[in-house]
Every structure is written in structure tokens, then in C-alpha cells.
Amino acid sequence: MEGLLLGIDLCDDYSQISCFRPLDMEPEPVALGDDTSSGLIPTVICKKKGEDAWYIGEEAYRLALFGGGTMVDKLVKLVRKEGYATIEGVRYMAEDLLRIYLEKILELPKKKYGTEEIESLVFTVQDLEGHFLDKLIQVAESCKVARDTVHVLSHTESFIYYVISQKKDVWANQTCLLDLTEDGLHYYEMRVIRGRKPQVIEAEHEKLEESFSLDVLDTPAGEHLADTILTACADRLFKKKIISSVFLTGKGFMTSDWAPEFLKVACNRRKVFAGQHLFANGAAYVAFDLLQEDTAYPYICICEGRIRSTVSLYAVYGGRKEQVVLASAGSNWYEAKSSVEFIVDDTAMLDLTVAPVGSQRVEKVSISLDELPARPNKTTKIEVIVSFSDERCMTVRVVDKGFGELFPATGKVIRRDFFIS
Template identity: 30%
Template sequence: MAEAFYIGMDLCTDFTQMSYYNDITREPESISQLNNKETYMMPNILFYSRDTEHWYVGGEASEARFSEDGIIVDSLFENLQNTEPVEIAGKKYTYRELFLMMIKLHVDSFLYRYEQAVVRKLVISIQEYNKEIHQILSDLYKIMDVPEEAIEITSHMDSGLYYIFNQEQDLWVNSVALFDYNADGLDYYRIDISRNKKPEIITVIHEDYSSQMSLAKYGTDTHSMDNDFSRIADYEVKEAYISSVFLTGIGFSGKWMKKTTNVLCQGRRVFVGQNIYTKGACYRAVGGEYKEFYDRFFIETKENVLFDVGISLGDEKDTFVPVAEGGKQWYNTHGKVEVILDDTDKVGIVYRGRHTGTEARETVMIHGIPKRPNKTTKLSLSVEFENPTDGAIIIKDLGFGKLFPTTNKIYRKEFSIKNL
């Protein structure tokens, strides 16, 4: 019987990290490079060997390029908009095709270590929403030959929350600090928990320090970097009572923090690791008990939808039927229901704040459908979001079987919900 894995992937510009869920330890475990057990950051490069007529990825590609005759393919992120085809071994590829091949090969390089291993769920974490990358990754399930729902895309912020709230509770009894120091600079996230309300509220505050701290700015001057970071850290940890601090990103590699260590370690626990996002994505892939914090807390981030979208059945109880439930990232907020009109040509739309319960309502008139007997018009309603507050409700006429064929009419009602 094939072994099925839950996999988390942190997909960055230059490197990819992966982890898998260990059923025995009940924890995500980082996946090392096949040819270097001490390295978990896999370069985002491909190499086609003319000698073996074989594709290599990551560390194996880096190694093979020096020992075999072939073609190296790198800068895949930077070339995603490049429409010029790349010809390799007599076959033409687009950079988008090579990008998807790279991701598949990263996963395959792990699966090949087990007999008949398959992907049960793959969650890919990227820094933040990117429309182009999301569109490209939407086709990944096809080349990986898995169900569409087996692959999901999330953000570093969401992965960070999954990781932090699946650690021991003592680490998040108060606010949590997350510093991310990557090639683009330093970002700071403070995760606050309001426990005097039900449900409890998680709020994420973001500060962009990239203009003050970047890897390019310091070069080898780690002394100045330590001084600048200690000043920023000292300011931020005094703004709230911090239980724990998490440091991630290539900027925190090396032992340059001396002054900063004294600042951060005063009465709080500090963790440094490059695998926070990949392990958080792995927790999300598993779901179940690992997503219970999303049920316990009301989570407010800049990417989460804070309201439900549904319809009113118009009955005596004014029954609310959700079409799309909020509480998660807007690009992962979807939903669809089917309804049968009962002596009406209207659909009552309801927007309900998840935390406040406050509602906003509007009515959509269904025009242009032939007159049919009562309860013989079926509609489908789905919701799509453009950002956390704006989106549209799509209403389609489904007809009613062979007796009353569909008109194929589609109605689009856009919405913008700012305060609920």
C-alpha cells in the first residue's frame, strides 16, 4: 500500500524548504537535501544532463552541473513573465512550465526515498499573495497527478500562525514577536491575543523595517547590524508584554547577535529557525486538531476576510445560509450553494460580521428568466474575492432538469464591505 504524506513547502525566490508530517512523533520534520543531510534549503535551480538525459533539482542540480554535461536553468522566479521559450534537448519550454517542473521535482526528490509514496496534501507557503504565482500554481495538481484539493497555497503569515499556535501554550500566553529577516529586509510581526472577549481575538500588527535593515546595507559589518537590530528589538518588545520571540530568515544565520541577544532574552524565550513557515504549512496540510486554534480564535490579519457572505431564505425565522464563510485569507475564501426559488424573482444577500454579528443586506433581482411554475428555477450562487473586503456574488440559472432547460444566464453582484 502506498504511503501518503502531508507536506509543507516554503517557496522563496532562491530556495525551497520542505517538511513532512511524521505520524510517529506527531510533528513536522524538515526534509534535507538528498545529497547533503545537513542542508534543508534547496536551491531553486534545474539542471538537464545530456549524459543521462535526466533532470536534476536543488542540491543535486548544483552538484551535477560540475560533473556532467548539460544545461543549468536558474532565475526561475525572475523569468516568470519572460515569454521567450527555452529550448532544452530539442524541446521548447516556457519559464512557467520549468517553474512547475522545479516544484514537482522538489517534491519527487522526497517521495523517491519511499516505495510508492504519494502526496496526500501539499500546502505551499509564499511570502504574500502574488496573483501571477497563484495562477501558475493553480495548474500544479495536473502535472503532479493529484486531486485539485490536494494542493493549497497560503502565506508566510498564516504558516507562522499555524506554527506558533501549535507550540506549547506557555509560549503564547501573552503576545508573540516574529522577526523575519530575509533578502528583502527586516519585517516584524506582533501577534496579540485579546482574552477578554469571546471568541478570543488574535490580531497581527506588521512593521516594515526593510528601509532600515537589509542584508545589502551591511555586507560583512555585523557589528552595525547587531546595533541596529538591538535598537529595533528593544523598542518593539517594550510595546507589549512578549512571551516569546521567533527569528527566521537567512539574515539570522551566523552568530552575529550579541547585543541583541541581551535585549531579547530578558524574561522571554527566543527561538531561531529557518523552518517556521514550512512546518507551519505542514500543520495546515494535516488540518484536524492542528487547525483548532482557527476555531478557538477570531483572527484579524490584513489578508483575512472578517465576514460571512450568505443568503436569507426569507422564511419566518429569516434563516441565514452561508455561501462563503470568512475567517481565513481572502484568496482561500470560496463557497457555493444551490437554491430553488419559491414564488419569487429575488435573492436576498446577507453580509454578516463574524465577530460582531452585524449585518448588511441587499437584494438581487433575477431578470430575463422565462416564466416557470413555482419551485422550478434552480440557481447556483458562488462567491469570489478580489481582496479582504471586495468581491462578487455569481448567480447562475441552472434551469430545472429537462423540463425547464437553463438559459445559461449569469448575474454578477459586486460588493465592498468595509465595516461590519
């Protein structure tokens, strides 16, 4: 394994990049310039006036501050809303600006480790929205990263993989994360449901209403106010829970000296870890694991970005009735597209079974086949295509494939959308 194994945490304020090192079996943060203290790379880009020269991060800030160029920030949000920026009379689409930014940060590990090859690249972002994911993968491809090497996780899932890559006593019980950024205060909670095979890991994310601007940390009075808010959050969130560990990340936790009362609550019979690159490191662990023959994570993960139910149907194969799985619980919804062909045998309905993980309750969803051309029994072949627009929204397409030359395919498509548990 000679190529780079990268995890990139892409956010509107700062981005971070980690490279998994197989010799050490650990991710290593990659910084911009000589500042290795945090590895936070501002997600901004600046074009130098009159030149086709682009700068990112703190260099972009400095160039714009002294009037040497035009800066564009919040690149992720700009891509999400399909925006653009006009610089020196030229319109640049958001994805073009993101491409330049991504090319620049990908140069960092290439230069550091002396290789151009990217063997596995895993992005992690706050929210998984289908159109944005399409754009992000297209941008990665335009940076000459092969499509089949690119994957995208939610922050919640990256948190899971980071935590379960640590020693087991760290996540023996529930594990929590507070991420304090310019965007606000985000809370994550993870628990392992034991007694099942494979084991199930559940994690949830919540953006807390109790938040504050990081600017308040510039004054002693503001620090006290922030500490009070954070302590109240901890009292509420940790109450009556058996929590093994608490993780603190985000620019707001570059130092925690301003929050002594909060730390008293957090450290009460719990391990507390503070640092950056948590999400990027989690993505880097996955970048390595995806290339292994056997995963180091034999769990079903239920969280943002993962399907919560197994979707299947029953069909006769070789004279026996068998269950055909179309989507498995714990699968990445963005990548969980399946296609299976069947011959219709004496039925006018397609019945799918939806089984939520960890539940005895089974739902059934049915699709009428009456819209297909009328033919004799066993002379209609159909293709059933299942895809998802998020972890709970499933689309099923039934395509008429006909039956050879006797009954040519019409291409008729029956589409149904379902909300699943």
C-alpha cells in the first residue's frame, strides 16, 4: 500500500486533513505551512489581483486584508446553494472554487509524503444532502481522484469510527462529544447495544440551542458566561447516564482553560479528551479500512448517513423460496443502490419487507404491477431498482424488461417513494 489514505473534514469555517499511516496504524494530521498546533485550515480562497494565482487559508486572509485580492469564504454553503462568486468580472461557480481549494489542500499530504497517488479518500461533512454529495464527488474527480476511491461520511459516523478505534475502555459505556465551532455547539452521543450479533452501534447528533459566539471568549466576562452555558448543557445532557468518555473538539476547545466549572462536571468519573482532527481522523481510519479484505469494524452502525432497516423481498430460486436483500441495515444510503431482475409469476403485487434493526416489528410495502403490459404468466421480466435520497427515504423503480423477442420490453417504469423506519 503506497498511495495516500486520507480523511478530510470539510466545514464552512475550517477544514482539516489527516493521513492514515499503516506502519503506525494511526492517522497523522497534516497542516498548512508550519502551524502544526491545530491543523485548522480556513475554508477560504483568494485570487490575487491581476494574476491567475490562488491562495487558501490564512494566506488568503492576509492577501485580502491588504487589498491584494478578492476572497471567497463559506465554500461549502456556496456549493450547497449552487451559488457563484464574481471576481474581476469573471463568474466562478461554487464547485470550481471548491475544486481549487481541494487541489490546494491535497497538495499538502502529497508534498509531505512524497507521492501523488491517492488510494483512498474519505470526506466527512456535517450534513449529508444528496445534491451536495453529488457535487463533492464530482469536484474530487475533477482533482483527478478516482470515483471508486471517494466516500463521504457524516460527522456522526466519523465520530463513531474514531471512538471505536480507541481502546475499549474508552467506549465501554456511552460516549459523548461536544463540538464547539463558529457554527454553534453540536452534541454527539454514542452507545453500543450488546447482546446482538453483529453488535449494533447507535449514535445521534443534535445542534444545541444553548450556544454562543466564539467572540465572547475574548473577555473574562464572556468566558464566564460561556462556562455557565456549557455547564448547564453538561448538567442536562449527562444526567442519569453512564458515560465512559467525553470528547471536546472544534475551535472553541483549542483551550479549555476558560471553562473550569464545565470541566468539573465533565471530569466527574469520566475520561475527558480534548483536541482537533477528531472527524478527519475518523474518516482516515475508514479510508484505510475500506481497502482491507476483512473490516476491523464488524458492527452495524445506525446514525446519520446509515440505513436503519433491511429491505428485502421473497422470490423462488431453484424451486425454493428465498429472501433477497435489496438494502441492508447499516449501509451507507448514498451508496446503497441495488438492482435485481425477476420473472413475474402469478402475482399483481410486489411485496417488500422492511425490518428495522433491533426490532421484532416488520413492515410491508407493496407496489401494484397493474401498470405493466398484460401478458401470459411467466412472460414478464422486471428489474427492481432500490435507491435512497437519505437514510429514511427509499425509492423503488420497477422496469418492464419484456420477455425476449416474443414480448419486447416497453421500458415502462413504475416508481414509488417510501418513508421507512
